[in-house]
Amino acid sequence: MxxxxxxxxxxxxxxxxxxxxxxxxxxxxxxxxxxxxxxxxxxxxxxxxxxxxxxxxxxxxxxxxxxxxxxxxxxxxxxxxxxxxxxxQFYGYFEGMNSPEAWFMVGQPHGAKGFSDIIDKYDLNATKDFMKEADPFHDAExxxxxxxxxxxxxxxxxxxxxxxxxxxxxxxxxxxxxxxxxxxxxxxxxxxxxxxxxxxxxxxxxxxxxxxxxxxxxx
Incomplete structure (x- = not known):
């Protein structure tokens, strides 16, 4: 080391x-x-x-x-x-999508309106976990x-x-x-x-x- x-x-x-x-x-x-x-x-x-x-x-x-x-x-x-x-980060199903639209879809089930709102209400790791959850293929990391x-x-x-x-x-x-x-x-x-x-x-x-x-x- x-x-x-x-x-x-x-x-x-x-x-x-x-x-x-x-x-x-x-x-x-x-x-x-x-x-x-x-x-x-x-x-x-x-x-x-x-x-x-x-x-x-x-x-x-x-x-x-x-x-x-x-x-x-x-x-x-x-x-x-x-x-x-x-x-x-791998965004799975959301790759190539309009960013505000994607983050609204990811955050909305958790009462958040977008990326920054997810961080404010939860944390940065939650943006990753919520994205995998929202991905219909669950390919996102x-x-x-x-x-x-x-x-x-x-x-x-x-x-x-x-x-x-x-x-x-x-x-x-x-x-x-x-x-x-x-x-x-x-x-x-x-x-x-x-x-x-x-x-x-x-x-x-x-x-x-x-x-x-x-x-x-x-x-």
Missing amino acids: AKYQIYLIRHGRTWFNRYNKMQGWSDTPLAPDGVEIAKKAAVALKDVDFSAAFSSDARRAIDTCKLIVDENMNKDKLNPTKLMEFRE NAEEYWTRINRGFDAIDKIAKDGDKILLVSHGTTIRSITDRYSDGQFDVTDSPRNSSLTMLERDNGKNLVTSYNQMII
Whole structure:
């Protein structure tokens, strides 16, 4: 085990982000403005001495990671690696649906009008459990399934990380928000989604996580 830092970056803005659609395991490319903001984040991070670079296996995360690595001081040594464990939450039946409509359908049986209302009345894990319950196929991930997957991802990074490492990890809005909610002792308002290409900092010390900053715009 080691003590190291993870630079959690949300991917650049995609077409589904633009249209406010549910984008979990489904994938759309970076929109032109998403490419540009990812490039600006890459410039802001170019002097960070990354020892490794990871992304989820979604194209939007892979492309954002490559833009950042190509600008980095260590670009000749970094070999970006895909970790499916850091995919976005899987929304099952609700993939691709209009987001406010989907979250109303998920929350309404529990007296909640949408995503933020579910968090206010219950918690962030409830958004996952309620979504699996509302999915007529029950394919969506519940909280237990989701965290089992995420924990496998951290275990995979532990296998290569050394003391003092700085590690790039490009992931997704709900995943970054969920990690922040779970590992920040309530320091941050997770009703606000991390913005595209924003930075969230996580310290991992011998298998224990602490989020030290959330949703920083670095451009």
